[in-house]
Amino acid sequence: MRFAVIQFPGSNCDIDLLHAIRDGVGEEAEYVPHTATSLAGFDGVLLPGGFSYGDYLRCGAISRFSNVMSEVKRFADEGKLVFGTCNGFQILVEAGLLPGALQRNKNLHFICKTTELKVENTNTKFTSEYEKDEVLTIPIAHGEGNYYCDDDTLADLKANNQIVFTYASENPNGSVGNIAGIINKKGNVLGMMPHPERAVEDLLGSSDGLRFFESMVQNFAKETTEV
Amino acid sequence: MYNVKVYVTYKESILDPQGEAVRGAVHRMGFDEIDDIRIGKYFEIKVSKHEERLVEEVIETVCDKLLANVVMETYRYEIEEVKETV
Numbered sequence: 001m002r003f004a005v006i007q008f009p010g011s012n013c014d015i016d017l018l019h020a021i022r023d024g025v026g027e028e029a030e031y032v033p034h035t036a037t038s039l040a041g042f043d044g045v046l047l048p049g050g051f052s053y054g055d056y057l058r059c060g061a062i063s064r065f066s067n068v069m070s071e072v073k074r075f076a077d078e079g080k081l082v083f084g085t086c087n088g089f090q091i092l093v094e095a096g097l098l099p100g101a102l103q104r105n106k107n108l109h110f111i112c113k114t115t116e117l118k119v120e121n122t123n124t125k126f127t128s129e130y131e132k133d134e135v136l137t138i139p140i141a142h143g144e145g146n147y148y149c150d151d152d153t154l155a156d157l158k159a160n161n162q163i164v165f166t167y168a169s170e171n172p173n174g175s176v177g178n179i180a181g182i183i184n185k186k187g188n189v190l191g192m193m194p195h196p197e198r199a200v201e202d203l204l205g206s207s208d209g210l211r212f213f214e215s216m217v218q219n220f221a222k223e224t225t226e227v
Numbered sequence: 228m229y230n231v232k233v234y235v236t237y238k239e240s241i242l243d244p245q246g247e248a249v250r251g252a253v254h255r256m257g258f259d260e261i262d263d264i265r266i267g268k269y270f271e272i273k274v275s276k277h278e279e280r281l282v283e284e285v286i287e288t289v290c291d292k293l294l295a296n297v298v299m300e301t302y303r304y305e306i307e308e309v310k311e312t313v
Contacts, residue, residue, distance in 0.1 A: 058296055103242075
């Protein structure tokens with residue numbers, strides 16, 4: 001499986017994502033600049049964390065109009081896998097590929113620490129290698145990770161099992177419904193504030209993030225052999 | 228030529244933790260009568276006349292798609308026509 005790691009000006013988790021794919025799960029990954037106008041040859045797209053465009057205006061608001069984002073939208077429309085972590089999640093909601101918005105953390109702090117995440121839905125192409133209700137150790141690092149959506153959207157997310165990850169012990173940022181990560185209705189676009197790519201080495205505290213990428217790879221392999 | 232002022236503010240239902248922090252500081256200054264502070268964004272935009280597009284339509288599109296995130300924010304704008312100086 002061949003992944004594109006999109007690099008926006010100000011991305012800073014691109015190297016971690018590339019490492020997670022190449023060294024963690026042993027698949028192919030290439031950097032793709034924000035100016036790119038084609039995603040031909042890629043099977044998955046990864047939007048990294050960081051501070052694209054300096055978080056000017058709102059996090060992700062400017063990146064959304066990068067050249068590559070119209071291609072990412074088309075890629076998503078084709079049903080291919082798109083994953084955004086942290087700033088990548090913010091870009092996905094700004095682009096309208098996922099519902100809701102990400103606000104300033106309730107306590108105003110930039111929070112950088114390890115959190116416990118509960119896997120709410122294992123029936124996705126991103127989480128099939130996890131157990132339902134399994135609790136993962138995954139780091140977070142964000143100032144604007146407070147997920148917000150109106151009551152109707154929240155009800156909709158619940159009804160369609162679109163809430164994939166929730167904060168298990170404490171809610172660090174004030175997110176509605178303890179939401180840490182959601183998926184679109186079609187099941188091919190997932191965004192989350194925590195960083196699974198920073199949890200792929202036991203030596204560095206946790207390897208619970210590995211199975212996230214393994215799920216993507218295995219489901220992609222399954223689909224391509226079925227066709 | 229138009230001078231446009233755009234104000235983007237949080238919807239009433241949205242918590243504004245930054246505004247609350249400022250309100251706390253204002254109370255520490257001794258002004259207990261200040262009940263609420265909400266922080267928003269203000270834009271000053273200069274727009275030339277366009278043959279095919281109305282300035283209102285342009286501003287609303289720009290606000291809806293970029294300046295405001297309509298999931299949590301609302302906006303209002305004022306348009307002032309200014310005479311070109313030759």
